[in-house]
Amino acid sequence: MDNPRVTIRDVAARAGVSIATVSNVFSGNKPVNADLRARVLKAADELAYQVDRAASQLRSGQARVVGVLVPDLDDVFFTSLVSQLEVLAQKDGYDILVASSRDDLGLEQSRLRTLLAWRPSGLIAVPCSDALPEALRHEIGRLPIVFADRVPPEGSVVDTVAIDNREAGEIAARHLLAKGHRDILVAASSLAISPIRERVRGACDLIRTMLGREPTVIELGSNADRGAAAFLHWLERHPQPSAVIALTNVTTLSTLSALARMRIDIPDPVSVVGFDDYPWMSARKTGLTAIRQPIAEIAEAAWNRLRARMAGDQAPPTHSVLQAGLQARDSVRDLAAGPERGNSHDPDPHPNLEGAAASPKAVH
Amino acid sequence: MDNPRVTIRDVAARAGVSIATVSNVFSGNKPVNADLRARVLKAADELAYQVDRAASQLRSGQARVVGVLVPDLDDVFFTSLVSQLEVLAQKDGYDILVASSRDDLGLEQSRLRTLLAWRPSGLIAVPCSDALPEALRHEIGRLPIVFADRVPPEGSVVDTVAIDNREAGEIAARHLLAKGHRDILVAASSLAISPIRERVRGACDLIRTMLGREPTVIELGSNADRGAAAFLHWLERHPQPSAVIALTNVTTLSTLSALARMRIDIPDPVSVVGFDDYPWMSARKTGLTAIRQPIAEIAEAAWNRLRARMAGDQAPPTHSVLQAGLQARDSVRDLAAGPERGNSHDPDPHPNLEGAAASPKAVH
DNA sequence: AGAAGCCTGTTAAACGTTTTACAGAAAAAC
DNA sequence: GTTTTTCTGTAAAACGTTTAACAGGCTTCT
Numbered sequence: 206m207d208n209p210r211v212t213i214r215d216v217a218a219r220a221g222v223s224i225a226t227v228s229n230v231f232s233g234n235k236p237v238n239a240d241l242r243a244r245v246l247k248a249a250d251e252l253a254y255q256v257d258r259a260a261s262q263l264r265s266g267q268a269r270v271v272g273v274l275v276p277d278l279d280d281v282f283f284t285s286l287v288s289q290l291e292v293l294a295q296k297d298g299y300d301i302l303v304a305s306s307r308d309d310l311g312l313e314q315s316r317l318r319t320l321l322a323w324r325p326s327g328l329i330a331v332p333c334s335d336a337l338p339e340a341l342r343h344e345i346g347r348l349p350i351v352f353a354d355r356v357p358p359e360g361s362v363v364d365t366v367a368i369d370n371r372e373a374g375e376i377a378a379r380h381l382l383a384k385g386h387r388d389i390l391v392a393a394s395s396l397a398i399s400p401i402r403e404r405v406r407g408a409c410d411l412i413r414t415m416l417g418r419e420p421t422v423i424e425l426g427s428n429a430d431r432g433a434a435a436f437l438h439w440l441e442r443h444p445q446p447s448a449v450i451a452l453t454n455v456t457t458l459s460t461l462s463a464l465a466r467m468r469i470d471i472p473d474p475v476s477v478v479g480f481d482d483y484p485w486m487s488a489r490k491t492g493l494t495a496i497r498q499p500i501a502e503i504a505e506a507a508w509n510r511l512r513a514r515m516a517g518d519q520a521p522p523t524h525s526v527l528q529a530g531l532q533a534r535d536s537v538r539d540l541a542a543g544p545e546r547g548n549s550h551d552p553d554p555h556p557n558l559e560g561a562a563a564s565p566k567a568v569h
Numbered sequence: 570m571d572n573p574r575v576t577i578r579d580v581a582a583r584a585g586v587s588i589a590t591v592s593n594v595f596s597g598n599k600p601v602n603a604d605l606r607a608r609v610l611k612a613a614d615e616l617a618y619q620v621d622r623a624a625s626q627l628r629s630g631q632a633r634v635v636g637v638l639v640p641d642l643d644d645v646f647f648t649s650l651v652s653q654l655e656v657l658a659q660k661d662g663y664d665i666l667v668a669s670s671r672d673d674l675g676l677e678q679s680r681l682r683t684l685l686a687w688r689p690s691g692l693i694a695v696p697c698s699d700a701l702p703e704a705l706r707h708e709i710g711r712l713p714i715v716f717a718d719r720v721p722p723e724g725s726v727v728d729t730v731a732i733d734n735r736e737a738g739e740i741a742a743r744h745l746l747a748k749g750h751r752d753i754l755v756a757a758s759s760l761a762i763s764p765i766r767e768r769v770r771g772a773c774d775l776i777r778t779m780l781g782r783e784p785t786v787i788e789l790g791s792n793a794d795r796g797a798a799a800f801l802h803w804l805e806r807h808p809q810p811s812a813v814i815a816l817t818n819v820t821t822l823s824t825l826s827a828l829a830r831m832r833i834d835i836p837d838p839v840s841v842v843g844f845d846d847y848p849w850m851s852a853r854k855t856g857l858t859a860i861r862q863p864i865a866e867i868a869e870a871a872w873n874r875l876r877a878r879m880a881g882d883q884a885p886p887t888h889s890v891l892q893a894g895l896q897a898r899d900s901v902r903d904l905a906a907g908p909e910r911g912n913s914h915d916p917d918p919h920p921n922l923e924g925a926a927a928s929p930k931a932v933h
Numbered sequence: 934a935g936a937a938g939c940c941t942g943t944t945a946a947a948c949g950t951t952t953t954a955c956a957g958a959a960a961a962a963c
Numbered sequence: 964g965t966t967t968t969t970c971t972g973t974a975a976a977a978c979g980t981t982t983a984a985c986a987g988g989c990t991t992c993t
Contacts, residue, residue: 941986
C-alpha cells in the first residue's frame with residue numbers, strides 16, 4: 206500500500222519491454238507495435254503510472270507549460286483572459302503557470318524570474334510598464350513571448366496582441382457627440398499605462414476636433430473603491446458633466462459607484478459609456494452602453510502567435526490589432542433627439558451606427 | 570551571445586568551487602562560508618544563472634509548486650480565491666499551477682491527472698462533485714490536499730475549508746422575514762452542488778418554521794445569461810414573489826438581469842438578497858443587500874492548512890467552517906415598517922441586526 | 934542469393950540538480 | 964602531543980526520463 210513511486214522502469218518490467226519502449230508509447234516520439242503498445246498501456250494503467258514531468262522536462266528540454274503573467278488577478282478583464290488561455294492551452298496539452306505582478310515593477314521582475322526558472326515553452330504577459338522587463342531582456346530570441354493588451358506604443362521586439370485603443374476611445378467619444386453631448390468627462394485609470402493614454406488620446410482628439418476644446422481627464426486608479434472615492438471627491442468640487450467616458454472596467458465601476466452615492470441618475474442628468482462587457486453591466490435597470498473588447502479573440506490571437514513561435518516560427522515580431530466595438534444600451538441620453546426629460550420609456554436601444562464587429566487585422 | 574544554457578557547473582567553475590557548494594548556496598541546505606558564498610553569488614549574477622526547477626525537483630522530490638483546481642475561471646468567486654492564493658503562495662515561495670474543470674467530472678479528472686504529473690507539493694481544489702475524484706484516491710495519505718468551498722456534506726477524508734452554508738441561507742431568509750416578507754423565492758444555481766443544497770436548506774427550514782409553508786426553489790445554473798433567460802421564463806408564468814434570495818454571485822446576476830429586463834424595480838415590488846460581495850453590487854442606485862463570504866479568510870485558512878500539511882502535519886483531517894455575514898444595503902424593502910410605496914427616500918440602510926463579523930471556527 | 938534499406942525495439946548515455954559519503958583542516962579534549 | 968570532534972567543502976551517485984547509437988529481423992532490390 207505504500208509503494209513510494211511508480212516509474213517507467215516498473216511499467217517496463219511489468220509489460221516485459223524496455224524502458225525506451227514505454228517512453229515511446231507515452232511521448233509518441235517513435236512508433237511502436239500495436240500489441241506491445243497495448244501491453245504497455247495496460248501495465249501503466251494497472252500501476253497507475255504517470256510520467257514525471259520534471260524528469261521528462263529535464264531530459265527533453267520541452268516543458269509543456271507556459272507562463273502567464275498579468276497585472277491583477279482581481280480584475281475581470283485579466284481573469285477572463287487567463288480563463289480563455291487556460292482552455293486554449295489545455296487543448297494543446299499545455300499547463301499554465303499564473304502569476305500576478307500586482308502592477309508593481311519589482312514584483313513583475315521577480316515573478317518573471319520564477320516563471321522563467323521553470324523553463325516554460327512560452328510566456329504570455331500583460332506587462333505593467335512600456336519598457337521591456339529586465340528579466341526578459343536575455344530571453345528575446347530564445348523564448349517565445351507574446352505581450353497582450355498592454356503593448357508599448359512604439360512597437361515591440363516581441364509579438365503583441367491588443368485592440369486599437371485609440372479607436373476605442375474615439376468610438377466612445379463619437380457616440381456621445383452624436384447624441385448631442387458637449388460636456389464630456391474622460392475617466393482613465395492611469396495615464397502611466399500606454400493603452401490608456403491611447404484611449405484618452407482617441408477620445409480627446411475627436412472631441413477637440415469637433416468641439417474645439419479639450420475635455421477634462423481624471424485618473425481614478427486601478428482599484429474600484431479607491432477610484433469611487435476619488436471620483437466622488439472630484440464630483441463634489443466640479444460642475445457636473447453631461448456624460449462620462451470610463452476607459453476601463455474598473456473605472457466604470459468607480460464611476461457608477463460615485464454617481465450612485467451622489468444619487469445622480471443615469472442617463473439623466475449624467476450619461477455614461479463604460480468599458481468592457483460583463484454580465485453585471487446588463488443586470489441593471491438602465492443597461493450600460495460600453496466599449497466592448499473582444500477578449501476571446503485577444504486570447505486566441507495571443508495563443509496562436511505563441512503556438513507558432515513554440516513551433517519554431519522565427520519571423521520578425523508581428524503586432525495584431527483587433528477592433529473594439531460599441532455595445533449600445535441605455536446609459537446614454539439622446540440630447541439631440543428632443544428635449545423630453547426623465548427616463549426614456551422607449552424600450553429600443555439606440556441602433557449601433559458605428560459597426561461593432563471585431564475582426565483581426567495584422568500589422569507590420 | 571548565444572550561450573545555450575548556464576548551469577550550476579558554469580557557476581562553480583567561475584567561482585572556483587565545487588558544484589555542491591553552489592547548490593548549497595542556493596538551496597541553503599548546508600551552511601557555507603561567507604566569502605565563498607559571496608563569490609558564488611557574484612559569479613551566478615554575472616552569468617545570470619537560475620536554478621533549473623526541473624532538475625532540482627527531479628533530484629529532491631520537492632516541487633515548490635501547488636496545483637489549484639477550480640470549477641470555473643470566469644466566476645469571480647473562484648478567481649478571487651485564486652488571486653488570494655497566488656499572493657499567499659508567492660509569499661511562501663511557491664508557484665501555482667491553475668486548472669479549470671469547467672464543472673465537468675471528466676475534465677476534472679483529466680486536469681487533476683496533469684496537475685499531479687508535476688508532482689506538486691500540494692493541491693487546493695474546489696471539486697465539482699461530492700465524491701472524491703478518482704484521480705485523488707491514490708494520493709490521499711501522500712499528497713497534501715485541501716478542498717475549499719465545495720465540501721462533501723458527510724465529512725471528508727481530506728482537509729476542508731468552507732463557510733457555514735446552512736447558516737448563510739438562514740441569514741438571508743431571516744433578514745427577509747424580519748422585514749415582513751412572506752412570499753420568498755429561492756434562486757439556486759444547481760442543487761447538485763452540496764453547498765448550494767445547504768444554503769437552500771438553511772433558507773427553507775427557517776421559512777417553513779416561521780411561515781408553515783415551503784418556499785419555491787428554482788435552479789438557474791452557473792451561467793449568468795442562461796440563468797437570466799431561465800428566470801425570465803419562470804417570471805412570465807408565475808405570480809411575482811415579494812422577494813428573492815439568490816444563492817450565488819452568478820444567480821444574483823441572473824436574477825437582476827431578468828428583473829431588469831422585465832422592468833421590475835428593486836426593492837419595490839421585488840426585494841433581492843444577493844450572494845457574495847463585489848464592487849458591482851454597490852455600483853448601482855439601490856445597492857444590493859447580500860450574503861458576504863469572507864473570501865480572504867477562506868483562502869488564508871486553506872493555505873495555512875496546506876502549508877501545515879506540506880510541513881509534515883499528519884493529524885486527522887480538519888474541517889474549518891467560517892461564518893458568512895449580511896451586508897445590508899437597499900435592495901430589501903421593509904414591509905413591516907409601514908405601508909408607504911415607491912422608492913424609499915430614506916438614505917439610511919437598515920442596520921445589520923444579525924451580527925455579520927466573520928470568524929473562523931474549527932470543527933472536528 | 935546476397936546486399937541494402939527499412940522497421941521496431943534495446944542499451945546506455947545524457948539532462949542539471951541534490952545529497953550521501955567522505956576528506957581534510959581546525960578546534961577541542963584528553 | 965595525540966586523539967577525538969566539529970566544521971566545511973568535494974566527489975560521485977542518484978533522481979526518472981528522453982534520445983542517440985545500435986542491433987536484429989524483415990522486406991526489397993539487384
